[in-house]
Amino acid sequence: MKLMRWTLSAGLLLSAGVLANCSQIFGPGEGEGVTMAALLEADADSANWITHGRTYSEQRFSPLDSVNRDNVGQLGLTWFADMDTARGQEATPLVIDGKLYLTTAWSKVKAFDAATGAKLWEYDPQVPGETAVKACCDVVNRGLAAWGDKLFLGTLDGRLVAIDRETGKVAWEKVTVDQSKSYTITGAPRVIDGKVIIGSGGAEFGVRGYVAAYSAEDGEELWRFYTVPEGGQGDNAPAYLQKAAETWNMDVLGASDAIGGGGTVWDSMAYDPDLDLLYIGVGNGSPWNRAYRSPGPDGTGEGDNLYLSSIVAIRPGTGEYVWHYQTTPGETWDFTATQHIILADMEVDGKARKVLMQAPKNGFFYVIDRETGELISGKPYIPISWAKGLDENGRPIENPEARVDKTGKPALVMPGPLGGHNWHPMAFSPQEGLVYIPAFEAASLYAPQADWKPDRARGFNVGFDLGAGDLPPDLGIRKQVYGTVKGKLMAWDPVKQEARWTVEFPGPWNGGLLATGGGLVFQGNSGSEFAAYDAANGKKLWSFAAQTGIVAPPITYTVDGEQYVAVLAGWGGAYAITADGDLINNQGPVRNISRLLVFKLGGNAALPPEPELVKLPLDPPPSRASADVIALGKAKYGRYCAVCHAPGAVGSTELPDLRRSGALGDAKAWSAVVYDGILKDNGMVSFAPSLSKEEVEAIRAYVIQRANEDKAIEGERKIARR
Template structure:
């Protein structure tokens, strides 16, 4: 019989050396204090930090909305956003006011009961920053301290805002803006320190996490996650240890890139142990044969601290322990996915554990005091490893190590993982972790003569065009039909699923668990739903008119319980998948909107306007095969990350097959080479490609558009039979 305990420890203020509540609260002691953050589990009215508590469980004991009355839940109010891009933020609610971030790092404040807008802030991120981001121009949220809010912007700034007015207190640049760094994650605050990481591993940067003073933004410490190839005697011990696991000559060479290891999302904090935990991302490039080759030219070394969970002291940034989920990773298997802390009884002993379901498909339970491996079990099908040994190290499948074989392979999961950034939730009463999981493989093929490009290139070391879907629409539908989405209720002690809800497509939203025996989740079928936490039975749903990827929250004002979620289709899968084949309901639209619900809510969404799609009407394909082949290679590296592989077109960003510039080489060059649309997010690629290479991309897109025009015509005549989804 297992017992589970809710980990929400509150340490005495003096033991952490913290200032008094009045000193930290700002004006009149009314702001967010260290004591409030430590005791957030007991604050049922508000949602004051990203995961509700430092343990990041995303569980609220609120039960006025429950399994018995959730069928009466209705829309209380909504607010349209002014950015038609992916929405991934977790709102904060403090004393009846809601604060949230949207795409392009904008911030908005509302009355949490009526939806009345209070203020908004636009950091005016340069549009050309968009090409420095692998996975949409999203932002996942804010941190609160005193009377201020803290935001990381897409272009790498940390900004302090007055919570009452939205006015800027200060801002500092936290990254080298000449490189492809970005920030999409939410900061955390511990004892007056704002902690934030960054992204950009795919573009060749070196990852780190850093702490800044809440008062003025001065940097207090910085923790690098990978060596830079020049570590000397004065380097921190953790980097000296890491250097032994890399090919340092390559890492320090003139053609080297940053190694990767960016800290772009998950963090959690245990105040009793005074440990901050964070997840580390993938290598740069993905292919270890280029990143850290051995004497035989194949991948070698564990490459610490890639794909690792790391524990440090938040006051100094001192390394304490690490656990690497994927040593020598070569598939983009980040460990930046959501981290949850809890205390639970395992084999008759109460353990302080850390839980994570990273991209690689295994669910891990780790001792959070020591980093000791406790258990791991695959939560989705995978074929890169034959299992995890007793020491917590994967037993690699040699056929999946493309960096060593040099041969193409279809590997499960692919680079989107079995679980991506979308937050999980933990229900202490049920002892279950709810995982927004999915199944999606990828064909990895080494790219010959690969060279790094820090300016604009997607630095993966694989041929991104090798896995293009075949032109046959029937085959494409069948392949998309194998990509599955799941809501899994995972028992972390037994390491097995208690129940599973299947979805017609992947990339479903983050989760919220409540004391009302409910689990809330949005999905790619444009639905927001509530499930029974014990059985998975769907109890209620709402037609949201757009795909939902963000996680919900819940709060109370004057005793009334609300549930809120930021809706708006977007993110990595949304911008790289064929927008017409994501699920059987048809194309998933982006309608960026905040939705707030309560029992008896009677608000109604406006009708959805029908949008006429621009027809496929490309010019004839007259370029030679060699030119088109070159264009395919360049498109895969420089264009596919935003405009989808094989130029199939998403529903969020422009479908290049339908672009008016296809018929005009001069206009195409003006956009791609000259950057006339940089303010819209389309920066110049003149530093990465010649005009001839850019013209070759146009030739490739023209050829693809003609192929698909013919296939669409045949499909309309019944020439391609639709394949039912499983």
């Protein structure tokens, strides 16, 4: 069994040296717009990077080989650009005709000369600060799409914006979501034949998922594909939604107090132009706990709940359903299938197959026939405890103890809600026949919450008692727990379904990947390092001290024949804002210094000295509240605060550490922030009416207690060092 190389649609197999100059033949060309022909031939246009995954196949492989195994040690920083947003940076830049375009946190857009770093223009969509509370996983943005002379941006508050590529001026904008609900957009659009396709996020807050297409010319909505049925839908609903309704408790989904069911399409898409199929990855249910979302007669979870946690193939011209494969039937653990989708042609058992590959959160690596949706193979790429394998129909063989929506009992499940692989893009090398996965191992305790009720306004609608974190205050024990969380770069053989090599990291949440014709794999990591590895064996060949954690994927391109490698650096995202800032990668705090870093052979630029990481003192008032009040505060903190300020009030390095807040000692100041929302422009909105003033005060009491526990630990450590 061996992998087959991708070929150009013209039937020619070109060498990397020829491909490096093919932008003159296949690319948009100076002053020309991005066309369907250019997108179809993007694989031949190695000078540019004109769509999110470089090509419609989303392989994130560039044939460029001027930077290679032999000379990568000479790679140096040639220019950098500081960002004006100290939040998570997750974007893939686009490069078109020597100009680099990128998005940053808060959905801002910037344009640079790709060779010199000269800023050309910037655009700020002025996303309201209070939108941040609708985003489960930081105010991030993953990138742009290009068509004609325009760029297309999805904003955090749910707008699709068309921007003139030359000037940065807005051509048109369209609100694509119900802004009264907790929809957000963090993913990059795709464009297929003049149709701009974008989904949205918000499943944790109770929305109903869909993906839609809009005219690149004027923003007119052309079609909308919903991923879950609607309560009360009739016989006029599309057949695929009528089929889905058979797998849900429609009485609950249609109840007056029901929430939207989830299934948001917030990231991954890929397109096969020969089959004319668009593949979308569908997210988790809302709430996570199926016992509340879709209960059976006995009150426990029931039904597969299509099309949650599924890969769905649709027609990009009409939004017509073609086929689906559900990776996690009856999803209840936040096991999304929104992770990176890669298309490739390979030979399996002597037969040529058109395949789709994905390593979703649930821990299985899937190889699927992309014509039919048939499972070819699937094996765990990390240790898992929720399932024992896949049956002959591709359905998980579940561990009954992990099915917490059935047992009603807590269970420690591997992987947890961060998954075995999250949004960070993989890469595929046709030269090596390997998929490179930014994987990690992180189990989580799922504790079903009794008498749970949805909160449309602010609540994190999961149906589990995420708690405020039940880790003991003892720092040594906390270190041991965090020490079990592992990060790794895996080179996965999709035919043999096994790892060929693995690089271990101190912690999880490491960056997306780029593979190149020079035999290299590039990746940033949570240890504030950007590195190049040998694609064949994983040997580290080069590294650069980035001063900040890197989660975004790199790209490569050429200007005047010279190869560049670029990556957007800046620590952030779901794990960064929910983990202990002191223990986040088992090495110590990871800061956010948001910058675009650009490298070439012989580059000799240098970053400014790394600033000292200064923390506010841990000096809380005495803890005097009753145990009942603290317990109430702990429960409310877990539902309303932990998603941004970390479980256990341990504090991240990206958002304010509440243990160190000056408002802890001032009940009125605390209430003014949490209840009155005086800092809404910074993203800290009012939590009334979800929380009463008494509950707000109980949260303050809980955080005071936690701060005192950790202050005592600090004191013990100081004594021990004397």
